[in-house]
Amino acid sequence: MNEETSITFLAQIATGNYAVPIVALKSISHEYYMFQKSLIRHTFNQGMGSVDATNMFLVSNPNDLYSNIQNGLGIFAGYSESHFELEEIEQ
Amino acid sequence: MKKIIIITIVVFFISKLCIAQTATISGYVRDYSTGDNIIGTVVYDKITKKGTTTNNYGFYSLTLKTGSKARITASYVGYHNRSRQFLLTKDTIINFSMRSSGELENVIVTAERSVHQTPEISVLTIPMKDIKLIPSMSGEADVLKVFQLMPGVQSGQEGSSALYVRGGSPDQNLFLIDDVPLYYVNHLGGFVSVFDDNAINSMNLIKGGFPARYGGRLSSVIDMRMKNGNLKEMKGEIKTGLVATKIFIEGPLLKNKTSFMFSARRSNIDLFSRLISKINDDGFTGAYTFYDIYGKIHHKFSDKNSIFISTYSGRDKITLNHKEDSNRNGPFAIEEPIQYSYESQFHTKWGNQMAAFRWNHLFGNKLFSNLSVSYLKFYYNTENEYLKKESTSDMLLEQIYNTYNSGVNDLTAKLDFDYYPSSSHKIKFGVNSIKHLFKPGISKFNESSDTVETDTTFGNLNINTYEINAYIEDEISLGRVVSCNIGLFASYYNTNDTYYQSYQPRVAFNFKISNNFSIKSAYSKIEQNLHLLTNSSTGIPTDIWLPTSKELKPQRSDQYVINTTYTSSNKKIEISIEGFYKEMSNLIDFKEGASYQLDNSDWHNIIETGGFGRNYGLEFLLQRKTGKTTGWIAYTLSKSEKRFENINSGNYFPSTFDRRHDIAIVINHKLTENISLSANWVYTSGSMMTLALSNYNTMTLYPPLNYPDTPTLNDVNGINIVNAHYYGGRNNFRLPAYHRLDLSVTFEKEKTKGIRTWQVGLYNAYFQKNIFFLYYKNNGKDLYKFTLFPIIPSISYSFRF
Numbered sequence: 001m002n003e004e005t006s007i008t009f010l011a012q013i014a015t016g017n018y019a020v021p022i023v024a025l026k027s028i029s030h031e032y033y034m035f036q037k038s039l040i041r042h043t044f045n046q047g048m049g050s051v052d053a054t055n056m057f058l059v060s061n062p063n064d065l066y067s068n069i070q071n072g073l074g075i076f077a078g079y080s081e082s083h084f085e086l087e088e089i090e091q
Numbered sequence: 092m093k094k095i096i097i098i099t100i101v102v103f104f105i106s107k108l109c110i111a112q113t114a115t116i117s118g119y120v121r122d123y124s125t126g127d128n129i130i131g132t133v134v135y136d137k138i139t140k141k142g143t144t145t146n147n148y149g150f151y152s153l154t155l156k157t158g159s160k161a162r163i164t165a166s167y168v169g170y171h172n173r174s175r176q177f178l179l180t181k182d183t184i185i186n187f188s189m190r191s192s193g194e195l196e197n198v199i200v201t202a203e204r205s206v207h208q209t210p211e212i213s214v215l216t217i218p219m220k221d222i223k224l225i226p227s228m229s230g231e232a233d234v235l236k237v238f239q240l241m242p243g244v245q246s247g248q249e250g251s252s253a254l255y256v257r258g259g260s261p262d263q264n265l266f267l268i269d270d271v272p273l274y275y276v277n278h279l280g281g282f283v284s285v286f287d288d289n290a291i292n293s294m295n296l297i298k299g300g301f302p303a304r305y306g307g308r309l310s311s312v313i314d315m316r317m318k319n320g321n322l323k324e325m326k327g328e329i330k331t332g333l334v335a336t337k338i339f340i341e342g343p344l345l346k347n348k349t350s351f352m353f354s355a356r357r358s359n360i361d362l363f364s365r366l367i368s369k370i371n372d373d374g375f376t377g378a379y380t381f382y383d384i385y386g387k388i389h390h391k392f393s394d395k396n397s398i399f400i401s402t403y404s405g406r407d408k409i410t411l412n413h414k415e416d417s418n419r420n421g422p423f424a425i426e427e428p429i430q431y432s433y434e435s436q437f438h439t440k441w442g443n444q445m446a447a448f449r450w451n452h453l454f455g456n457k458l459f460s461n462l463s464v465s466y467l468k469f470y471y472n473t474e475n476e477y478l479k480k481e482s483t484s485d486m487l488l489e490q491i492y493n494t495y496n497s498g499v500n501d502l503t504a505k506l507d508f509d510y511y512p513s514s515s516h517k518i519k520f521g522v523n524s525i526k527h528l529f530k531p532g533i534s535k536f537n538e539s540s541d542t543v544e545t546d547t548t549f550g551n552l553n554i555n556t557y558e559i560n561a562y563i564e565d566e567i568s569l570g571r572v573v574s575c576n577i578g579l580f581a582s583y584y585n586t587n588d589t590y591y592q593s594y595q596p597r598v599a600f601n602f603k604i605s606n607n608f609s610i611k612s613a614y615s616k617i618e619q620n621l622h623l624l625t626n627s628s629t630g631i632p633t634d635i636w637l638p639t640s641k642e643l644k645p646q647r648s649d650q651y652v653i654n655t656t657y658t659s660s661n662k663k664i665e666i667s668i669e670g671f672y673k674e675m676s677n678l679i680d681f682k683e684g685a686s687y688q689l690d691n692s693d694w695h696n697i698i699e700t701g702g703f704g705r706n707y708g709l710e711f712l713l714q715r716k717t718g719k720t721t722g723w724i725a726y727t728l729s730k731s732e733k734r735f736e737n738i739n740s741g742n743y744f745p746s747t748f749d750r751r752h753d754i755a756i757v758i759n760h761k762l763t764e765n766i767s768l769s770a771n772w773v774y775t776s777g778s779m780m781t782l783a784l785s786n787y788n789t790m791t792l793y794p795p796l797n798y799p800d801t802p803t804l805n806d807v808n809g810i811n812i813v814n815a816h817y818y819g820g821r822n823n824f825r826l827p828a829y830h831r832l833d834l835s836v837t838f839e840k841e842k843t844k845g846i847r848t849w850q851v852g853l854y855n856a857y858f859q860k861n862i863f864f865l866y867y868k869n870n871g872k873d874l875y876k877f878t879l880f881p882i883i884p885s886i887s888y889s890f891r892f
């Protein structure tokens with residue numbers, strides 16, 4: 001997996017006497033990705049909020065979290081992180 | 092003397108000649124006072140004990156041997172029997188005009204050809220006048236809610252008129268209104284159905300052993316016939332209650348030739364809600380309205396030709412408006428404050444529009460034909476607009492506008508025949524072709540302001556599909572004991588990228604053990620080329636109808652039914668016990684955890700296909716149809732399960748509305764000539780729900796955006812703790828049982844110009860706090876129930892003239 005990928009994104013950062021912004025890029029394992037995907041659905045469908053229309057009509061059936069542990073819950077996953085300092089572009 | 096001998100010889104020879112010959116008695120059965128057709132009347136020869144029933148247009152044909160006396164009797168519940176006696180020598184036309192037995196009289200109907208004589212199985216029929224008496228939440232008679240009180244038909248969410256027939260889902264019900272299938276049949280989140288009792292002539296529900304003439308939906312057929320209109324005189328009714336006001340009028344345009352019927356109904360709810368928002372004056376106004384309009388024109392050219400034009404239009408609309416002027420400062424504090432006004436409008440509307448033209452033609456006296464052409468439109472639109480203006484100059488600063496449209500359009504041509512070759516065969520055959528246009532959802536988004544300018548359209552493409560169906564069925568009586576209905580429904584379905592064809596056999600047998608006791612059994616196979624993707628069971632139409640495609644195979648079902656029926660010798664009480672086993676395949680559901688809100692993409696990506704369902708149960712029904720006290724006791728014991736490869740680890744899980752026990756008791760009692768009392772009590776097992784068995788903490792780098800509070804474990808690494816639930820299986824928990832008592836009293840009084848009726852009702856009379864839904868408090872530690880329907884009184888007034 002040594003392909004080069006480019007990601008374009010836009011960030012609004014206040015200019016002035018702030019510290020140099022840092023971008024942290026984390027690469028996660030496939031299991032982590034699956035876990036994270038199911039976590040978003042999981043928390044959304046928990047219905048933990050107050051009594052409102054969302055609880056009545058919009059929540060779908062809850063789902064168990066993704067797990068890669070046999071006879072247990074949770075995941076075994078890893079990630080790595082790299083940091084970049086942002087360079088200011090003169091306008 | 093000589094003459095007499097000659098005549099005797101001639102008569103003898105004629106009768107000899109005629110022994111092998113037959114003659115046909117045919118005609119229509121109509122109501123004496125309105126001239127409208129009576130569907131399902133038994134027409135019966137008392138001497139040979141052979142008989143038939145009238146079809147959906149009141150026509151019958153009975154072929155008997157000539158030369159003997161015939162005593163033809165027409166009989167129908169609620170009407171006096173009519174009889175004609177004559178010597179049958181040639182084809183004869185007899186039209187019966189039946190007089191209503193009057194609601195006050197205590198008439199025992201002696202329908203000699205009873206339920207024990209036909210192979211008809213799993214059919215529920217409730218007379219329209221009984222439906223009017225049964226108490227309802229809204230004070231508005233609701234036919235679908237009355238069917239929910241019958242065995243094998245279960246309700247979903249409280250208050251909803253959605254039908255779950257033998258474990259089937261609401262999309263598997265075929266709602267026919269004058270032969271045209273409707274897609275959406277509920278108003279107001281399902282609390283009121285679109286069927287206006289005034290406009291309906293007859294209605295029955297078939298839940299198994301489907302005759303071959305029906306097809307396209309797996310679980311039930313609700314066959315509704317609109318009134319043709321009174322051919323004799325003008326009649327009408329006005330009624331107002333808490334939920335709706337309605338008007339009904341019918342009468343002749345040309346006496347005994349042309350009639351019309353018109354019925355309109357509009358909700359009253361918005362009158363209250365508009366008033367409340369006026370008083371509150373917080374800038375918000377909102378309203379909910381619905382209406383139904385039924386219209387029909389019928390013209391009779393002769394007994395051989397008549398035409399019918401039926402129309403229906405119904406719509407629901409929710410409007411929310413918000414207007415606000417603000418004194419807020421402009422974006423730059425140094426400048427003068429600018430006043431802005433904000434306006435937002437939200438409209439949602441959905442409904443059906445239907446028009447049908449039909450032509451009845453009689454070929455000879457044995458072959459009846461009906462040609463119909465119809466158009467149906469179902470639509471669901473949402474419109475949302477937001478405006479930001481400068482108050483002083485009214486200059487538009489920002490505008491956001493989006494719409495969402497989905498729907499179905501159907502164009503149908505249909506030709507049906509009823510053929511009565513002899514008294515032991517009743518053949519029905521026909522062909523129909525339907526062109527569907529599906530719009531599974533198009534969104535438009537438009538934004539304009541000083542900084543952004545967007546105009547996009549996205550969503551699923553429209554899909555055109557075509558289907559051609561043909562059917563033949565024969566109701567055969569094999570001697571006195573055995574009769575059967577054997578049929579075949581063939582279907583060809585063409586979509587964009589593929590086609591499906593199917594042959595669906597339908598068989599029903601009847602063994603008449605005695606005049607009071609019969610055993611019946613049936614098998615039916617059905618395919619359905621439509622799927623409904625529904626987010627919840629509450630009846631809010633975020634429902635999307637999806638046609639079959641290459642990936643989405645047609646739903647299939649196989650159903651086996653066995654029934655025994657006993658009628659007491661005085662015909663007052665009927666008891667039936669019925670068992671069924673139904674298998675369904677190619678069901679769809681959302682992918683685990685998926686919903687519209689999270690997955691705003693192509694529907695192919697969020698659904699799970701290839702589901703399998705199995706439903707089985709036992710149904711018990713005790714009915715008293717005549718007398719001062721009428722009603723029924725219904726009990727259903729059933730189980731409904733589903734299995735999907737990627738849901739619940741591939742294991743069976745109970746359907747949400749898997750109700751193990753379901754009891755309903757309905758009693759109508761005529762207290763005096765003018766006062767009737769009605770009560771019903773229901774008790775059902777609670778519905779199934781997925782609840783957490785335990786919870787635990789889990790960690791993630793990326794807390795979900797929608798998650799309320801995420802305690803941070805370690806600020807440096809940004810690891811967050813999220814509370815996770817462990818469920819251990821879908822629908823693992825059964826809610827407490829649901830029960831409720833409803834009461835109503837109807838006071839009728841004859842005035843000089845007509846009959847006025849007051850109806851007072853009480854829904855949930857002993858204030859049982861039933862669960863509408865459950866919710867968490869205290870960050871998931873406590874579970875609370877929410878009761879939507881307390882004790883609800885209702886009152887309505889109507890005047891019939």
